[in-house]
Every structure is written in structure tokens, then in C-alpha cells.
Amino acid sequence: MIQISRLTKRFGDLTAVDNLSISIEAGEIFGFIGPNGAGKSTTMKVLACLLKPDQGAATVDGLSVRTDGDAIRQRIGYMPDFIGYYDDLTVDEYLQFFAAAFRLPRKKRRPVVDAVLELTDLTAKRDSMVASLSRGMSQRLGVARVLIHDPKVLLLDEPASGLDPRARIEMRELLSELARMGKTLMVSSHILSELAEMCSSIGIIERGRLIFAGSIDDAYAKVKGGERVLIRLEAADNLDRLVPSVAARLTADQRVASVSADPGKPGVIRVELEPGEHGHHFLIERIIQGGGRVAAFTPQGVNLEDAFLRLTKGAVQ
Amino acid sequence: MSDPAPTPSRLVPILRNLDPRALFFGPIFQKDMRISGRKLGVYIGRCAFALLLAVVITIAFVSVLRNTGQRESASARIQALQGVAPVFVISVLWVQFGAMTLLAPVLTGGAICEERRAQTLPALLTTPLSPLQIVCSKGASRLAQLLIIGLLSLPVLLGVRLFGGVRAETVLAGASISISATIMAASVGLFFSSRAARATTATLAAYCTLILLMAGLPLLGVALNEYARHEFPSARLPQVLGAWAPNWPLRIPDTAIYASSPPAALGAVSWGSDQGVPVRDIWVSSTIVSLVISLFSVGLASLSLRGVMRRSLGAPRLTRSQRRTRRKAIAAGDAPPEQSGALRSRRSRRVGDLPVLWREIRQSLFPTRAMLAVSILGVLLIEGVMLLAMDIDEIGLAMVPVLIGMVLILLQAALLSSSGFSSEREARTLDVLLTSRVSPFQLVAGKLLGSIRRQWFIPLVLLAHTALIVDFAEAHPIVLVHLTIIMLGPILMLSGTGVFFGLCFRKSITASAVNLALALALWLLLPIGGVVVAELVFNSGDLSQSFGHFVIFTHPVAQGVISVEGAHDEFAERITNLDYDVIDADLTGVGWTIYLVCAFLIQAFVGVLGALAAVLRFTRYTGRTP
Known part of the structure; x- marks a missing residue:
């Protein structure tokens, strides 16, 4: 549905998007992840025909963003990271406004507005002024707006930004429902746990370059070797000397990538393992050899945040 | 302790x-x-x-x-x-x-x-x-x-x-x-x-x-002084009230009249004062x-x-007693929750097929009805003083509000039209609008017509005042048509250029300032500079006269003055009998009307050109078809 090939976009000396290639199949929810200023919004704006690419190509439903802007606009719904609203309109008028802007026939507008209000659970707010809506409702209104002309593709830039946990869950359910309806979604977000639960594939972008694209499982597999374990030693009088001794034993093992002691938490050691399949028994053996006793042993599974942090090489630290 | x-x-x-x-x-x-x-x-x-x-x-x-x-x-x-x-x-x-x-x-x-x-x-x-x-x-x-x-x-x-x-x-x-x-x-x-x-x-x-x-x-001060000196024999107030007419005893000092107006004071410093x-x-x-x-x-x-x-931020406007009660409640640690003052809901209207135009023409110059009421009241008060205390038959006095009104119309047209696109940009709504199927032409036309519609108040007041002149001073009613044509020209022109500048500049105030500078250059610097150059540098009467023609053809204030002056002929019943003095040429009412229509067409053409330039710029900027 969306094909981006060697896309480059520059603003003066700054290369916002550099040789980016992504392919998103129809019906997918594609999570677009990257630190601030990585080029996510620029890529989305190119797909929404708001910016022209300097090099490369991008197509939506087989249509080029360079030449088929009018046809693409009919097929996409774009929700920017900061949604400006006409605060002199009511929710109903706001949606009617965009229904007319998308040239929906007059007879169709009422049922369509009713339907999207229903879908986004805003029917009760129909006559409320847009300016009076809470942040969560405003975001839902933004989603309602992009649905008004029934586009095939939704480009949602930070749709869950600034929402409370309940509103985030509601937004996630709404987007999942849209995916079930057959829409293709490209969603950028900083709340990576949300994307992990919702997306079928992700793309990680840093400084305009794509550093990973594929399924979430592929992302986990790529960083799998870097498993981390949190170990807490039993309290002892000689804990100050014990921790460096245990750390030295652990570091000596080839399967261990790094060991660090948490200065704020006495007796706590973080161990990062080398890539590959390892058991955990050797860690306990090394601790005992170093004279320590294990109070707690917590293997930390890899999540999307880990994958993101490792793949982006700490650029977001 | x-x-x-x-x-x-x-x-x-x-x-x-x-x-x-x-x-x-x-x-x-x-x-x-x-x-x-x-x-x-x-x-x-x-x-x-x-x-x-x-x-x-x-x-x-x-x-x-x-x-x-x-x-x-x-x-x-x-x-x-x-x-x-x-x-x-x-x-x-x-x-x-x-x-x-x-x-x-x-x-x-x-x-x-x-x-x-x-x-x-x-x-x-x-x-x-x-x-x-x-x-x-x-x-x-x-x-x-x-x-x-x-x-x-x-x-x-x-x-x-x-x-x-x-x-x-x-x-x-x-x-x-x-x-x-x-x-x-x-x-x-x-x-x-x-x-x-x-x-x-x-x-x-x-x-x-x-x-x-x-x-x-200063105008009010002069009027009241003239009234006090009984120098307005035709003033309506004594006629209406008869013996009840107030005998205005207070004479406003001339110093106070000068002091209230810095340009008048600077004029006195430059060339000396009246009345010593x-x-x-x-x-x-x-x-x-x-x-x-x-x-x-x-x-x-x-x-x-x-x-x-x-x-x-949504808090309500409180009366003094409400504020006092709330302060007491806060002091007692029992503050009632603040209610929202913002309009939270209203009955939704039906949006038209041209949504940008639909919204633009519903934007009011006055944010609240109270402000509109205050403005109308202020106008009625000023007009009332003029009608009752002054001798409105005097064409000179009748013309002053026309002059002030024309200047206000030019300012309004220059400032209001430029904010259309830049305010969309400031409110971050332009990106969303650009992903819709609204064409650049629809957008520009919507913004242009909306800004023209917002400028209704001052022209209407000016026409109402002129209608009173027509009635009291027995001027010819054609002046109403003339003033309408004169006002529409600059409104169209500055609205067109304003929409264009609104697209060129990121901030609405910059766009407005540039549009205002264009108006000032055209209608203030050019006439003054031109006359000064022709008279003082070249010392050429012909050149000065030619330039005068150019100024009158382009200058709405000069046209307004000639229109009111020419129409003030109580003996002329037909338009053809009216006499309009355009420097060395005398035009009849018909000739002056054609003259004004030509001037209007040129100004309107510039306005349309500005709007078209905006459409082209918008098309280039967004890569859309017009």
C-alpha cells in the first residue's frame, strides 16, 4: 500500500530524511519509531503530499506523491502531531467542514458525520465547542476527522501524545478497530509499549536513516543476545568489597558483555549478556565463587524499548 | 515566650x-x-x-x-x-x-x-x-x-x-x-x-x-466652542428642543484642543498657532x-x-460582588470550584458546500455582541452631537467624518485581509486543510470574500452619515453611489494584496504591516512626495497638475472629498447638472461617475491580480492544481 524508495528530503543544510526505503502492506499497522527530530514527521508529510521529496520516490496505493497529489489526498487521512482546531466551531460543524472540504455529497455528510462520531465515541459531544474538549477528546476528534472521507491509509503522527493512561488505552482500541476495518495505519509514537501491543511491523529511524524495518519479532530477534539480568546480593557487612569481587568474576566470563553496579542501590548488579542463547546458571556459580549470596535474580526480557535503545545506539539517552 | x-x-x-x-x-x-x-x-x-x-x-x-x-x-x-x-x-x-x-x-x-x-x-x-x-x-x-x-x-x-x-x-x-x-x-x-x-x-x-x-x-472641542459662541445658526438642537436647548456655557480652552491632538500641536510648533x-x-x-x-x-x-x-483559559468573568464573595471563600479555605466562562456548546449549524467561505463569512469583526453594541452606541453618540450641536449644513463639517471614515476604511482593509492564511498557520490548521481536497482557488476566494465581508461596519456608518448629509444639507443622493464605489475600490485592492502578503509572510502582523506600508506608500507618500517634487524641485505647474490628476484618480480620500463637495448643490436636481471640480477640469455627475468606475475597475483589477498571485503562489507552495 505504501512504498518508499530511497527517499531524501533536505531543509537547507539539514538532511531530514536520508535515503529511506520502507514498504507497508495493505491492512498493516506500521509503527514508526525514532527519537525527536529523526525524520518521522517529515516522512509522513511527504506521504501526505505536504512536502515534495528532493530525491527518491514514494507511492501510496500505487500513486506517486510527486504527480498524483489530488488522488492521494482522497486515499489518505493525515493527523499531524499538533492538531490545530477551529475553536469557533462545534464538533459537528468541524466534521461537516471537513466532509465538505473532501467534497462529500451533501446527502452523505450527515450519516458519515454520525458514523464517525459514533465510532470515536463523541456523539454526546456533538454540539460542544471544539475549544472546550479535553486533550483525549481532541485527539479522538482528530481521528474522527481523518476518517470522514473513508481513506484507505491513515497517517497518524503521535496520536497518543499527551493522553492519560485511560485515554491511551481507548485510542489504542480505536486504532486496532480501524485496522480490523481494513485500513492501513502508519503510526508514529514515543510510547513504545503501545506500539508493541498494536503494530504488526515497525520501522526505526534515526537522523533520517532507517536502521530497522520489519516485524516486532524480528526486532526482538535482532537484539535478543543482549539480555539483561538484575542481581541483588544479600546484605552483608563487607558488601562494599563483595560487589567489586563478584563483578570481577562475572566480567571474566566470556558470555558476559558488561557488568555495572548501581551506586544508588547497594548490592545491586546489572549484567548484560553477549548475544546468543545462554542459560543463567553460570551467573549464580560466578557469584558464589566471588563470595556473594543471591537475594534476588531477575532476568529482564527484551521489550520494544530495549530494542529501540539498542538499535538507535543510545541516540536518545 | x-x-x-x-x-x-x-x-x-x-x-x-x-x-x-x-x-x-x-x-x-x-x-x-x-x-x-x-x-x-x-x-x-x-x-x-x-x-x-x-x-x-x-x-x-x-x-x-x-x-x-x-x-x-x-x-x-x-x-x-x-x-x-x-x-x-x-x-x-x-x-x-x-x-x-x-x-x-x-x-x-x-x-x-x-x-x-x-x-x-x-x-x-x-x-x-x-x-x-x-x-x-x-x-x-x-x-x-x-x-x-x-x-x-x-x-x-x-x-x-x-x-x-x-x-x-x-x-x-x-x-x-x-x-x-x-x-x-x-x-x-x-x-x-x-x-x-x-x-x-x-x-x-x-x-x-x-x-x-x-x-x-479636537473636532468635538471645536464644535462645542462654536456652539457656545452660537456660530451654528442651523444647528438642530435649538430647533428640536426650542427653549429647552442647553445653553452650553463652557468654553474649552484652545490650548486643550491643541493638546488633545499631537498632530495639531506639531502643526502649531511648525507653523504657529491660531488665536495666539x-x-x-x-x-x-x-x-x-x-x-x-x-x-x-x-x-x-x-x-x-x-x-x-x-x-x-476558560474561567468566567465575575462581577465585583462575586469576586468579593470568592475572595472571602478562598480566605476561609472554602473556595467554590471555578466555572467555565468559555462557550462550551451551542446548536450546530449546517456547513455549506464551500466550507472555507462558509466559515470565513461567519467570522465577525467584533468578538462579542457587547462590543458591537458599544461601537454602535459610540457612533450614535458622535453622530448625535454632530447632528444636534453642529451646523451639518456646512459641507466642510460634514466632510470631516467622511475623511476620517475613509482613512479608517483604508487601515481596516490593509490590516484585516492579511491575517487569513497566517492565522491558519499560527493556529496550525493549514496542514490539515491542505490534506483535504479544497482547491487553492477555493481557499484564496474564501479568505478574500471573508475578509471583505468583515469590513462592513465602517463603510455602513460612513454611508449612514452621508445619507444624513444628503437629507440635511440637501445634497444629491448620487453621492451615496459615489462613496460606495470609492470605498469598494481600495477594499478590493488591499484585500487582494493582503491575502497575497498573508501567504508570503509567516506572521500575520508582518503581512499586515507590509500591506499597510503599501497603502501608505500609495496614498500618503506618493501624493505628498509627488506634489513636493513637482512644485519645489521642478517648479513646474504642468507637471504638478498632471500629478494631481494621477493622485485624484488613485486616491480614495481625494475622491471622497470631491464627491461630497460636488453633490452639495441644492439647486441641481439632475445628475447632469452637478459640477465636480477635478483640478482644471469640470465633470458632470455622469462624467464623475464614469471617472470613479474607471478608478474602481483599476483598483479591483489590482486586487484580483493580488488574489491570483496568491493562488499561483499557493499552487507552487503546495504543488496542487489551482
Whole structure:
């Protein structure tokens, strides 16, 4: 549905998007992840025909963003990271406004507005002024707006930004429902746990370059070797000397990538393992050899945040 | 038992807040100065002013040299040279006064409302800075810019004194009037900026208020004095009220009339005063009046700043008793929850097929009905005084409101039309609109027609006033058609160029300032400069006359004056009998109508050209088909 090939976009000396290639199949929810200023919004704006690419190509439903802007606009719904609203309109008028802007026939507008209000659970707010809506409702209104002309593709830039946990869950359910309806979604977000639960594939972008694209499982597999374990030693009088001794034993093992002691938490050691399949028994053996006793042993599974942090090489630290 | 801690004096923090360094040169002043120092436009503006000054000085110098060269004897030539300095000084003082007072509302109009729009005002108000400090620092940073412009002319003013013939008091008086009027203009701009939602609205409101202050107040003073002297035999008030007509005993001093209007005061300093009023009294009192109005405006802006900010965040407007009750409740630790003052819901309307146009034509010039009511009441009051106390049969008196109205229409057209696109950009709604199927043509047409529709109030007032002239002064009703044509031309033209500039500049206030500069260049600098060059430099009557024709053909105010004058013929029943005096040519009513239609068509063409340029620019900018 969306094909981006060697896309480059520059603003003066700054290369916002550099040789980016992504392919998103129809019906997918594609999570677009990257630190601030990585080029996510620029890529989305190119797909929404708001910016022209300097090099490369991008197509939506087989249509080029360079030449088929009018046809693409009919097929996409774009929700920017900061949604400006006409605060002199009511929710109903706001949606009617965009229904007319998308040239929906007059007879169709009422049922369509009713339907999207229903879908986004805003029917009760129909006559409320847009300016009076809470942040969560405003975001839902933004989603309602992009649905008004029934586009095939939704480009949602930070749709869950600034929402409370309940509103985030509601937004996630709404987007999942849209995916079930057959829409293709490209969603950028900083709340990576949300994307992990919702997306079928992700793309990680840093400084305009794509550093990973594929399924979430592929992302986990790529960083799998870097498993981390949190170990807490039993309290002892000689804990100050014990921790460096245990750390030295652990570091000596080839399967261990790094060991660090948490200065704020006495007796706590973080161990990062080398890539590959390892058991955990050797860690306990090394601790005992170093004279320590294990109070707690917590293997930390890899999540999307880990994958993101490792793949982006700490650029977001 | 220890002594209770001494209660801190409430006076100390107040005095600390009034420390001039904190009041004017605090962090806001420093931030604003740093920002303006980085803007290229600021330096371009200063260069433009220096260029204007150089042109004025050159014209004055050339004209004096020509006059001197024509003298036969050497002593006559030396005597003529002594006239150089006053001409220079007066020219520079007027350029300085015009530039500074015109720029002040543009600079201060956005000072506070743009902070509110960027949602930085609540953050500022949570700092220890007082509202007075915020308003004063904002004003000081803008005044510093204006002061730099004022200082540009200082070397000329000081250097010119070498020629002799200029009293130090003249320079001091001119500078004092200019600076105090600039402070007043800036303060009025700040006051409206603290209340208006948009910078352009604040700037327009400031200009209207300043024009009413500078022209309306002296006019009212003159009218009341004339009435007191029974010099209006046809005034309607005695006729209507008979013996009940008030015998206006109070005579407003001429000094007060001059003092209420800085341009009149500067005129007195430049060319002397009527009725022998001492010039020193005039400039001193004008300075004091301007500074008092400034203090009043800044005080009002500071007092209302927190309330305006709270209301913009949704809090209601409370009456004094409600405020007292709430304060007591807060003191007792039992504050009731604050209710929202913002309009939360209303019955939804049906949106038309052209959504941008639908929304634009529903945007009102007056944010609330109360403001519309106050404006109508104000107009009725002024019109009532004119009708009852003045001799409206006097065409000269009837024409003054027409002149003021025409100037206001030009200002309104220049300022209001430019904010269409830039305000969409400021509200971050343009991106969303651009992903819809609304065509550039629809967008530009919607913005253009919406801005034209918003300008209804002043033209309507002007037409209503003219209708009364037609009735009372037995003028020909064709003047109503003429004025409509005259008003529509600049409205269309400046709205078209305004929409174009709105697309060219990121900030609405910059676009408005450029559109205003175009209007000023066309209708103020060009006529004055042209006449001066033709008369003084080339000393050519023919050239001056040709230029006069050009000015009348393009200038709505000149056309308005000729229209009212020409229609004021109680014996002419047919249009063909009316006589319109256009310099060396006399036109009948029909000829004048055709003349005006031609002028209108050219102005409308420029407006349409501006709108088309906007469509093309928009198409290029977004890569869409028109």
C-alpha cells in the first residue's frame, strides 16, 4: 500500500530524511519509531503530499506523491502531531467542514458525520465547542476527522501524545478497530509499549536513516543476545568489597558483555549478556565463587524499548 | 515566650516592582531585544526610514537651492539660505512623527496577544513578574526600536542648526510631541493587545482609537466652542428642543484642543498657532496629555491582564460582588470550584458546500455582541452631537467624518485581509486543510470574500452619515453611489494584496504591516512626495497638475472629498447638472461617475491580480492544481 524508495528530503543544510526505503502492506499497522527530530514527521508529510521529496520516490496505493497529489489526498487521512482546531466551531460543524472540504455529497455528510462520531465515541459531544474538549477528546476528534472521507491509509503522527493512561488505552482500541476495518495505519509514537501491543511491523529511524524495518519479532530477534539480568546480593557487612569481587568474576566470563553496579542501590548488579542463547546458571556459580549470596535474580526480557535503545545506539539517552 | 515575627510590609514588594530596572528592563525586555536583534526585517525597516529621511532632506535642499539660485542679489541669496534650516527641521520632525506614531501600534499590537496565542503568557504570569512589569517591559522593548528610528534623525536636527534660524525650543518641542505621541500610540496598542485574540485586530483597534483621539476629540472641542459662541445658526438642537436647548456655557480652552491632538500641536510648533495660543503651552500640555493617556492605557492593560488570561483559559468573568464573595471563600479555605466562562456548546449549524467561505463569512469583526453594541452606541453618540450641536449644513463639517471614515476604511482593509492564511498557520490548521481536497482557488476566494465581508461596519456608518448629509444639507443622493464605489475600490485592492502578503509572510502582523506600508506608500507618500517634487524641485505647474490628476484618480480620500463637495448643490436636481471640480477640469455627475468606475475597475483589477498571485503562489507552495 505504501512504498518508499530511497527517499531524501533536505531543509537547507539539514538532511531530514536520508535515503529511506520502507514498504507497508495493505491492512498493516506500521509503527514508526525514532527519537525527536529523526525524520518521522517529515516522512509522513511527504506521504501526505505536504512536502515534495528532493530525491527518491514514494507511492501510496500505487500513486506517486510527486504527480498524483489530488488522488492521494482522497486515499489518505493525515493527523499531524499538533492538531490545530477551529475553536469557533462545534464538533459537528468541524466534521461537516471537513466532509465538505473532501467534497462529500451533501446527502452523505450527515450519516458519515454520525458514523464517525459514533465510532470515536463523541456523539454526546456533538454540539460542544471544539475549544472546550479535553486533550483525549481532541485527539479522538482528530481521528474522527481523518476518517470522514473513508481513506484507505491513515497517517497518524503521535496520536497518543499527551493522553492519560485511560485515554491511551481507548485510542489504542480505536486504532486496532480501524485496522480490523481494513485500513492501513502508519503510526508514529514515543510510547513504545503501545506500539508493541498494536503494530504488526515497525520501522526505526534515526537522523533520517532507517536502521530497522520489519516485524516486532524480528526486532526482538535482532537484539535478543543482549539480555539483561538484575542481581541483588544479600546484605552483608563487607558488601562494599563483595560487589567489586563478584563483578570481577562475572566480567571474566566470556558470555558476559558488561557488568555495572548501581551506586544508588547497594548490592545491586546489572549484567548484560553477549548475544546468543545462554542459560543463567553460570551467573549464580560466578557469584558464589566471588563470595556473594543471591537475594534476588531477575532476568529482564527484551521489550520494544530495549530494542529501540539498542538499535538507535543510545541516540536518545 | 518569643516575640512574634514582624509582619512584612506590603509596601516593600510594591516598591520593588516599581523599580525602573525591574519595570522596564527586566528579562522580557532583554529577551525581546535579543529576538528583534536577530530579525533581518528590523534592519531593513531602519534602512527604509533612513532612506525616506534622505529623500525628504534632498527634496527640501534642492527646493531651497532652486529658490536661492533665482535670487538676483547675493544678500537676497544669503537671506534665502537662512530659510533652509526651518524647512529641514520641520520636514524631519514630521517624517519622524509620522513614522514613529504609525509604527508604534504595529509593533505593540502583537506584543501580548501573541504571547497568549503561543500559550506562553500563563507561564510568564506564574513567575514573580507582575502584570505591570510584563506590560511595561513589552512596551519598553518596542519603544527602544522606535527610539533607534527617532535617533536616526538626530544628527540632521543638530547639524541643521549650523545654518541658524532654528530655535532650540522648536527641536525640543517637536521631539517632545513626537516621543510622547509615540509612547501614547504604543500604550494604546499594548492595551488592545492585552485584550484582542489576534495581533491584527489589536493593531486596527489601536489605530481607530488613535484617530478618534487625535482627530475626533479636537473636532468635538471645536464644535462645542462654536456652539457656545452660537456660530451654528442651523444647528438642530435649538430647533428640536426650542427653549429647552442647553445653553452650553463652557468654553474649552484652545490650548486643550491643541493638546488633545499631537498632530495639531506639531502643526502649531511648525507653523504657529491660531488665536495666539502660546506654542510653549501647546507642546507642554500635548506632551502631558499624551503621557497621561499612556499611563491610563498601560495601567488598564496591567490590571486586566490576569483576568483576560484566566478567561482565555476558560474561567468566567465575575462581577465585583462575586469576586468579593470568592475572595472571602478562598480566605476561609472554602473556595467554590471555578466555572467555565468559555462557550462550551451551542446548536450546530449546517456547513455549506464551500466550507472555507462558509466559515470565513461567519467570522465577525467584533468578538462579542457587547462590543458591537458599544461601537454602535459610540457612533450614535458622535453622530448625535454632530447632528444636534453642529451646523451639518456646512459641507466642510460634514466632510470631516467622511475623511476620517475613509482613512479608517483604508487601515481596516490593509490590516484585516492579511491575517487569513497566517492565522491558519499560527493556529496550525493549514496542514490539515491542505490534506483535504479544497482547491487553492477555493481557499484564496474564501479568505478574500471573508475578509471583505468583515469590513462592513465602517463603510455602513460612513454611508449612514452621508445619507444624513444628503437629507440635511440637501445634497444629491448620487453621492451615496459615489462613496460606495470609492470605498469598494481600495477594499478590493488591499484585500487582494493582503491575502497575497498573508501567504508570503509567516506572521500575520508582518503581512499586515507590509500591506499597510503599501497603502501608505500609495496614498500618503506618493501624493505628498509627488506634489513636493513637482512644485519645489521642478517648479513646474504642468507637471504638478498632471500629478494631481494621477493622485485624484488613485486616491480614495481625494475622491471622497470631491464627491461630497460636488453633490452639495441644492439647486441641481439632475445628475447632469452637478459640477465636480477635478483640478482644471469640470465633470458632470455622469462624467464623475464614469471617472470613479474607471478608478474602481483599476483598483479591483489590482486586487484580483493580488488574489491570483496568491493562488499561483499557493499552487507552487503546495504543488496542487489551482
